[in-house]
Amino acid sequence: MGQMVMIQKALALKESYELYVNEELKYFIKRRKLLTAKPVYDIFTEKGVVAFAEVTSSTAPRIYKLTFGDTDGGEVVYNETPGVNKLIYEQKGLEIIGNSNLTEFTIKNKDKKVTGTVKKKIVSMKDTYDISYEDDSEDLLFAMLALLIDETFHG
Numbered sequence: 001m002g003q004m005v006m007i008q009k010a011l012a013l014k015e016s017y018e019l020y021v022n023e024e025l026k027y028f029i030k031r032r033k034l035l036t037a038k039p040v041y042d043i044f045t046e047k048g049v050v051a052f053a054e055v056t057s058s059t060a061p062r063i064y065k066l067t068f069g070d071t072d073g074g075e076v077v078y079n080e081t082p083g084v085n086k087l088i089y090e091q092k093g094l095e096i097i098g099n100s101n102l103t104e105f106t107i108k109n110k111d112k113k114v115t116g117t118v119k120k121k122i123v124s125m126k127d128t129y130d131i132s133y134e135d136d137s138e139d140l141l142f143a144m145l146a147l148l149i150d151e152t153f154h155g
Helices: 135-152
Strands: 002-008 014-023 023-031 040-046 048-057 062-068 071-078 088-090 093-097 104-108 116-120 128-133
Touching: 002 135, 014 135, 023 135, 040 135, 048 071, 048 135, 062 135, 088 135, 093 116, 093 135, 104 135, 116 135, 128 135
Parallel strands: none
Antiparallel strands: 002 014, 002 128, 014 023, 023 040, 040 048, 048 062, 062 071, 071 088, 088 093, 093 104, 104 116, 116 128
8 A cells, every 4th residue: 555645835936746655756746837817737657757737728627638658648627516525537447526624535436336535624824635555566657646636625
């Protein structure tokens, strides 16, 4: 089982985050442009960009296009239905479902099996998320999902 912590950097000119796996800095996330209705977020390591998420529709439904390396990762959709705190990642067969106060999100596969969780720390000076996931090889995917949760529900 993998564990990661995502921490928003304070006082950064552009929205940015650091992601730690086992207390070691592994990924950085940075928003490309500060003021835009359709932001793009790059996820990178010290070697360069490894993935990015792009808002392709900022009106209902909100759509995020994902790219991992040079591979199209499909779309994650938020339908903005009142009272329904859910993102759908059809290409991977995942649902990201938030609790009523949007502090804990459960990621379920198409068989409704929980494959991970993203929990927002309530008492924190910066947006901070604890991320747990079943498959250690999926840390980049879960980093991306945590970013989308923050962008969608805590923007």
